[in-house]
Amino acid sequence: MQINFEQVLELAHGYKAAMSNFLRDMVAIPSESRNEKAILDRIRLEMEIVGFDKIEIDPMGNILGYIGTGKHLIAMDAHVDTVGPGNTANWTHDPYQGYADDTNIFGLGTSDQAGGMAAMVYAGKIIKEMGLLSDYTLLVTGTVQEEVCDGLCWQYIIEEDGIRPEFVVCTEPSSGKIRRGQKGRMEIRIQVDGKSAHAAAPELGDNAIFKMGRVLADLEQLASTLKHDPFLGKGTLTVSEIFFTSPSRCAVADSCWISVDRRLTTGETVASAISEINNLPSVLETSATVDLYRYDKPSYTGLVYPTECYFPSWSLEEDHRVCKTLADAYSRLFKKNAEIDNWAFSTNGVAIMGRHNIPCIGFGPGEIDQAHTPDEKVSKQDLVDAAALYAVLPTLYVDSLKA
CATH class of the missing domain: 3.30.70.360 (Alpha-Beta Plaits)
Structure with a gap:
């Protein structure tokens, strides 16, 4: 399928205000681990507004939003829970205000990881508007309890929901780099x-x-x-x-x-x-x-899904089709080569690839050093870039299978 990459970027830029407003709404909803219901209700509403084809909440409380009905299942993930704000006296602005200036949005969870959610949802809108659906189904997940037990949500999605994508994009903040592994x-x-x-x-x-x-x-x-x-x-x-x-x-x-x-x-x-x-x-x-x-703590739905506190390392080969396709999408959109590195911190990839060997790759809006800090922020331009990248990746992946 031919993709007009400039048009994708233009459309993503056109949704900068909508993504920013959605992100600010999410920031305004306290969503510490095991208290995510209210923010998931807000995410469901935005998925409905932009036209997702199917939206479900699983028994653990993860939100699963689908676009398309093709045979290749591709997933993108953002956890929706946050850590606590710590001493609010260390914040210049209320951590739940979602204060914004011309460049950034400030607040608890902006980079870790509500920014990724905002970009994924609007990638879905871009896909729909530009007719970028080919033979794939895109699954956008908003997952719970990651901050207290990383990967537990995806253990449940894979082992109990019976969902096994061909690969998963983790949208944790990546400082503009592609991340292909973690300890x-x-x-x-x-x-x-x-x-x-x-x-x-x-x-x-x-x-x-x-x-x-x-x-x-x-x-x-x-x-x-x-x-x-x-x-x-x-x-x-x-x-x-x-x-x-x-x-x-x-x-x-x-x-x-x-x-x-x-x-x-x-x-x-x-x-x-x-x-x-x-x-x-x-x-x-x-x-x-x-x-x-x-x-063995219950999720906000009351479900208990106990696990050992073992979170395996994972790394995707740099020449793997998924890594190469994401790097290709990056270079076509932004006219430069992507830097490829690893994450120092842990992500849901510990279950996706570490436990279940499903290819996992990372790219997300925000700087790594913003997570869990006072005055956490994310760049509005990062939201635009991530949404554009997420919108073109599934089509490029499916096309690569035909080459």
């Missing part, structure tokens, strides 16, 4: 047990905190030896929390446990990471237990 992560709990005694006679007890100290030293050493990948970089390990129990401040601690944030590079798995810790001399000597945390 994975694990949330690990390590516990050692001891025996309490009066602090005046500590030799009668078994101090769990002292025992954990030996484990901490070994973990610090392990962190320096983790695997390195040329693209994703080195795996990391850090202790993020420490807890204990003791009868009083005048007693020997009888248990101690820590939380470990483990970032996984290519080739590292849940089994290999747990084994590394289990084989540490201090873990063996103290009979420490090493487990994964589990996430």
